[in-house]
Amino acid sequence: MSDPEFHPADFMKPADFMGPADFIKVDGVDMTFSRGEEEVHALRGLDLSIPKGRFVAVVGPSGCGKSTLMRLLTGLAKPSAGTVTLEGAALRGPAKGVGMAFQNASLLPWRSTLSNVMLPFEIVAPHKRRLRANRAEYEARARALLKTVGLEAFADNQPWELSGGMQQRANVARAIVHEPRLMMLDEPFGALDAFTREELWSVMQALWMERGFTAVLITHDLREAVYLADEVLVMSARPGRIVHRQEIDLPRPRTLEMTYEPPFQAHVHSLRDHIQTVREAH
Amino acid sequence: MTRRRLQILMPWAVTLGLFALWEAFCKISGIEVFILPAPSDAWAAGVEFWPQLLEHSLQTLFTTTAGFVLAVGFGVLLGLAIGSSTLVYKGLYPVLVGFNSIPKVALVPVLVIWFGIGTVPAIITAFVISFFPIAVNVATGLATIEPELTDVLRSLGASRREILAKIGLPRAMPYLFASLKIAITLSFVGSVISETVASNSGIGYLMLAASSNYNVPLVFAGLLVVAFLGVLMYALMALVEGRMTGWAFRGTDLMS
Numbered sequence: 331m332s333d334p335e336f337h338p339a340d341f342m343k344p345a346d347f348m349g350p351a352d353f354i355k356v357d358g359v360d361m362t363f364s365r366g367e368e369e370v371h372a373l374r375g376l377d378l379s380i381p382k383g384r385f386v387a388v389v390g391p392s393g394c395g396k397s398t399l400m401r402l403l404t405g406l407a408k409p410s411a412g413t414v415t416l417e418g419a420a421l422r423g424p425a426k427g428v429g430m431a432f433q434n435a436s437l438l439p440w441r442s443t444l445s446n447v448m449l450p451f452e453i454v455a456p457h458k459r460r461l462r463a464n465r466a467e468y469e470a471r472a473r474a475l476l477k478t479v480g481l482e483a484f485a486d487n488q489p490w491e492l493s494g495g496m497q498q499r500a501n502v503a504r505a506i507v508h509e510p511r512l513m514m515l516d517e518p519f520g521a522l523d524a525f526t527r528e529e530l531w532s533v534m535q536a537l538w539m540e541r542g543f544t545a546v547l548i549t550h551d552l553r554e555a556v557y558l559a560d561e562v563l564v565m566s567a568r569p570g571r572i573v574h575r576q577e578i579d580l581p582r583p584r585t586l587e588m589t590y591e592p593p594f595q596a597h598v599h600s601l602r603d604h605i606q607t608v609r610e611a612h
Numbered sequence: 613m614t615r616r617r618l619q620i621l622m623p624w625a626v627t628l629g630l631f632a633l634w635e636a637f638c639k640i641s642g643i644e645v646f647i648l649p650a651p652s653d654a655w656a657a658g659v660e661f662w663p664q665l666l667e668h669s670l671q672t673l674f675t676t677t678a679g680f681v682l683a684v685g686f687g688v689l690l691g692l693a694i695g696s697s698t699l700v701y702k703g704l705y706p707v708l709v710g711f712n713s714i715p716k717v718a719l720v721p722v723l724v725i726w727f728g729i730g731t732v733p734a735i736i737t738a739f740v741i742s743f744f745p746i747a748v749n750v751a752t753g754l755a756t757i758e759p760e761l762t763d764v765l766r767s768l769g770a771s772r773r774e775i776l777a778k779i780g781l782p783r784a785m786p787y788l789f790a791s792l793k794i795a796i797t798l799s800f801v802g803s804v805i806s807e808t809v810a811s812n813s814g815i816g817y818l819m820l821a822a823s824s825n826y827n828v829p830l831v832f833a834g835l836l837v838v839a840f841l842g843v844l845m846y847a848l849m850a851l852v853e854g855r856m857t858g859w860a861f862r863g864t865d866l867m868s
Contacts, residue, residue, distance in 0.1 A: 404767045426769030432760040440782045440859045452778065453768045488859060505764075514767070 352415075353382040353544050354403055354512070359412035360569075361398055372398045374569035376412070380546065385538055387547040387555035389601060390565030391609050396548045399570065400516050403546060404428050416512070427454045429505035429543075431518040435497035437489035443500050444485040447472045450508040457508060472507055478540075479503050479533050495526035499533065506537060513538075515547040519554065528586055531557050535583055552605075556597045557584055564604045566611070574604045649829040654836060657829035668818040669837050672803055675731055675814060676841075679738025680799040687743040687795070688788065691750025695784070696776060701751070712744045716802055720809045734806040734814060741802035742795040749791035753784030786860035789853035796845045804838055 361373035372395040380386050388396055401407035402414055405421040414421045429450070437446045451457040451468050461468055476482050479499040484492060492500065498518060505513060515534075519527040535558060538545055549555050555562045556578055564574035578597055580588065588594050631651045637643075638650035645653055658665055690708075694701045716737055723733035757779055765775050807816025815834045822830035854861070 401763070404763075406763055406766060424766045424769065426767075428767040430764045430767050432764075434758065434760055436758050436761045436764065438761075438779065438782065440785075440857075449778065450768050453765065453770045453774055455769070508768075 352379045353384075353417060354378075354380040354546075355413075355415045356403070357413050357415075359402065359409040359414065361395065361402065361407070362410045371569035373402070373409075374571060376571045378563060378572050380544060382544055383542050384561060385545045385547070385559045387549055387559035387562045388565060389549060389552060389555050389562060389605065390570065391567050391605060392550070394565045394567050394608075395570035396565060397516055399565070400514050400546065400548055404430065404512070404514055425512070427508065427510050429508070429510035429513045431498075431501045431505040431513075431515050433517040433520040435489070435494075435501040437497055437500055437504070439489055442486050442488060443481060443492065444469070444472055444476065446489060446500055447476060447503045447507050449504060454508045472503075475503050475507050476500075478537065495522050495530065498522060498526075498530060502530070502534065502537070506541070506543070509541060510543060513543050513545040515545065515549075517549055518547075520550065527551075527554070532583075532586070534558060539582060552598045552601045553589055555601065556580075556594060557589060562597075562601060564601060564608065566608050573608060574601075576601060576604075646826050646828045649832050651832075651836075653829040654832035657827065658833035658837070661830055661833070664818060665815075665833060665837060668813060668815050668834075669841065671731075671813045672734075672800075672807065672815040672838070673841060675734035675803040675807070676738050676796075676799045676845075678735045679803060680742060680796055682735070682739040683743035683746060683795055683799065684792065686739070687746025687791075688750055690743065690747040691784070691788075692754065692776070692780075694747060695751035695754025696772070696780065708744065708747070711740075716741045717805050717809065720806050723806070724810045729810040730812060733810055734803045734816075737806035738799040738802035741805075742798040745794045745798070746788065746791045749787040750784045753787035754780050757783055786853075786857040789849065789857055792849045792853070793846050796849055797842050800838060800842050800845075 356376055356378045359373055359376040360371070361376075363370045363372060376399070388399060390396055398407065402409055403416075405414070405416070405423055405425045416425050437443075438449070441449070448468060451461050451472075457468065473482065473485060476485050479502060481492075481496060481499050481503070484496060484500075489497060489500065498521075502515075502518060505515075519530050522530065531554060538558075545558075547555065547558055559578055562576045562578060563572050564576070565571065566573045576597065580593060580597075584594075635650045635652060638648060638653075649657075690704075694704060719740065720733055720737055723736050727733055727736070754776075761779055762775060765778060770778065803814065804816040807814030808820050809816075811817045815838055819831045819834040822828075822834065
């Protein structure tokens with residue numbers, strides 16, 4: 331757990347090999363774990379770049395290292411080789427102020443929904459310093475966000491009183507309340523029923539269109555990827571790398587009706603073919 | 613009668629029933645009072661010697677509580693250290709398990725050499741016997757934090773201290789309070805052992821003195837007082853637990 335401190339100076343030196351459009355850049359990253367005697371190559375020779383404000387989805391066969399990629403992009407894991415840069419600075423520890431949402435809603439059971447959503451304000455600068463004196467203002471912000479995700483009536487309920495879908499709404503709200511520059515979504519809708527999931531796609535899209543953060547979504551669901559993303563990356567089986575990049579040029583806001591129309595279906599089919607190829611190659 | 617009222621009556625009914633059985637057994641079998649006194653004999657002895665009984669049980673309550681408070685302080689700190697650092701865990705665990713395996717009664721003579729007889733060894737024995745479950749439980753609470761939750765906080769930029777304060781401590785609270793119920797009863801075991809072996813006061817000493825006078829009813833009165841104090845302190849801990857960590861019990865009516 332001993333991560334070297336993150337140096338603010340890293341943010342100031344521009345990396346000369348990158349264009350200004352690159353928000354995240356991954357160069358030749360290898361990721362190897364040792365499991366007993368054997369070495370497991372989770373990622374090998376992975377390159378990718380994500381411009382600021384884009385919504386990018388990563389899909390791939392299970393066990394291809396998608397979640398490893400996610401930990402890598404936020405600095406929670408260190409690459410065995412290669413570099414990860416975030417806004418022009420090489421990552422040397424957990425990137426601060428990133429919003430994360432996992433499949434497991436992982437709300438704190440001893441806090442109300444509102445208090446759970448306000449958690450980032452207690453940690454992220456400069457809110458951390460201002461919170462005590464400006465509690466009402468922050469609470470209003472959190473309540474407004476709860477309203478956007480349709481939870482305004484449940485702000486004061488405890489998490490276990492919420493349904494799975496509502497917990498996941500609260501989880502997304504917690505990940506986003508401090509307006510992070512980067513939002514990481516690791517199958518956040520994976521455990522929900524189909525109707526709730528589709529409902530949350532539209533909530534997610536609305537939040538993204540309103541706030542314009544950069545988002546990386548990891549998912550198994552190709553329809554979800556096409557619905558939400560500007561760009562879908564297909565990863566190969568282990569050792570993972572990006573084998574296909576697909577631009578999703580559908581207009582926004584996208585609707586559920588669009589998912590049944592040919593252009594949407596064509597994207598899903600094309601992605602499915604690529605994943606099939608990857609799985610057969612394995 | 614509703615099931616709920618039955619649940620409230622049950623502990624009283626079972627306790628009184630056991631006493632009634634015991635009383636009946638003694639009266640019917642005609643067993644000698646210095647072998648097994650009936651509850652009524654123990655009660656009579658308790659009434660007869662109540663000033664001594666009160667004085668010595670207050671002493672025992674004092675040493676037990678003092679040892680328990682020390683155990684909570686030390687156990688929580690130790691549990692935090694073990695639970696939040698793998699290195700500390702690896703280093704200390706064998707030592708702790710080894711120490712916990714030593715029968716604490718064997719420590720009392722050593723404590724007497726160091727501190728003399730009386731209050732201090734009783735407090736220390738109560739302490740050493742009860743800190744272990746507290747430390748283990750607090751460590752377990754910390755060690756079972758979902759890794760996703762830690763990731764969420766780390767990617768927000770939380771320091772280790774903040775992670776401990778925001779999730780570690782609240783997460784460990786139900787484990788801590790569960791262990792307090794065990795620890796308080798163990799504390800009584802510790803203090804009474806020490807008083808029995810080396811003291812001039814306390815319930816343990818009173819029982820030893822009574823048994824050397826063949827006043828077996830008074831020995832049993834002492835035993836019942838210890839049991840009563842144990843139940844009382846346990847109930848107190850359960851009450852505190854319910855107040856502090858009601859969220860951990862969700863919808864179940866375990867607490868009601």
